[in-house]
């Protein structure tokens with residue numbers, strides 16, 4: 122069931138019809154169903170969402186949605202959007218923190234284009250005190266993502282961090298590799314459908330791997346981000362940090378926009394750092410489908426949303 126749902130939603134995410142239907146209804150009005158997970162299609166909406174989070178004592182990272190670009194021109198356009206976003210964030214005064222994907226910056230076009238585009242973003246980002254986190258995509262990209270990351274790290278960009286996925290069997294070695302550099306890791310369970318040769322398939326195995334890696338990061342990492350909505354793991358993290366005398370300023374929790382807002386609030390009230398990943402932009406469909414794949418119960422609220430919007434349009 123755990124990986125079956127992911128496979129189904131991955132297949133659906135490639136359906137052009139579904140994408141058309143979702144794009145038509147998903148963000149159409151302030152109450153549309155995709156707005157539960159996506160802050161909006163414009164920068165203005167993202168900044169407004171960010172300000173609302175900051176008022177509640179939360180930190181944030183903005184993600185300009187987009188992935189799997191196939192041409193250098195598209196990668197260049199995404200890079201320019203990020204450069205514009207840096208200016209918008211500077212003007213707005215919200216926290217300076219970005220998340221991005223390498224397939225958005227042209228890693229499928231060629232590695233050198235992607236490194237150049239990332240450097241174009243890191244240059245002003247570093248100058249203005251931003252943190253930039255590279256998301257981790259499916260396992261075909263793990264090695265090249267680490268490789269691009271290390272290339273820029275060697276070029277003295279220190280404002281970058283990376284996400285690593287607990288479901289991959291290789292990740293313990295990758296955590297050690299990044300801990301040795303002194304780089305910050307965001308630990309996630311992993312959102313893609315992966316084969317058994319590379320990834321644990323059972324939820325229990327993924328969770329056990331997550332807890333092992335969380336401990337390794339708290340012991341040896343640099344301001345690691347424990348990115349999960351799994352309350353049992355959050356509790357385990359708090360207990361481990363307490364037991365080892367690791368202060369609340371030496372790690373942070375991270376969660377996705379719109380998920381477990383109750384847990385976000387209670388951790389903040391207890392003095393933990395909590396950062397929210399705030400995605401926005403017109404290319405929201407693949408991200409949205411991954412959120413459905415994680416929790417098929419979400420489909421119910423989407424269907425109700427589509428029906429009520431269609432009903433409203435018909436009235």
Ligand SMILES: Cc1cc2nc3c(=O)[nH]c(=O)nc-3n(C[C@H](O)[C@H](O)[C@H](O)COP(=O)(O)OP(=O)(O)OC[C@H]3O[C@@H](n4cnc5c(N)ncnc54)[C@H](O)[C@@H]3O)c2cc1C
Pocket residue numbers: 255256257258284286307309310311312313348349350351352375376377380381397398411412413415416419
């Ligand atoms: C800040 C952040 C960044 C991320 N970056 C990446 C990345 O770069 N690469 C990557 O592969 N994955 C990324 N992810 C996604 C991650 O891999 C998981 O797919 C996702 O976080 C769900 O796993 P979980 O740890 O919350 O645990 P789960 O066991 O899946 O869920 C635990 C509980 O959280 C709640 N929950 C989880 N997902 C949902 C949902 N979609 N809707 C409603 N409730 C939900 C439910 O209450 C559930 O019982 C990121 C996640 C976060 C929080």
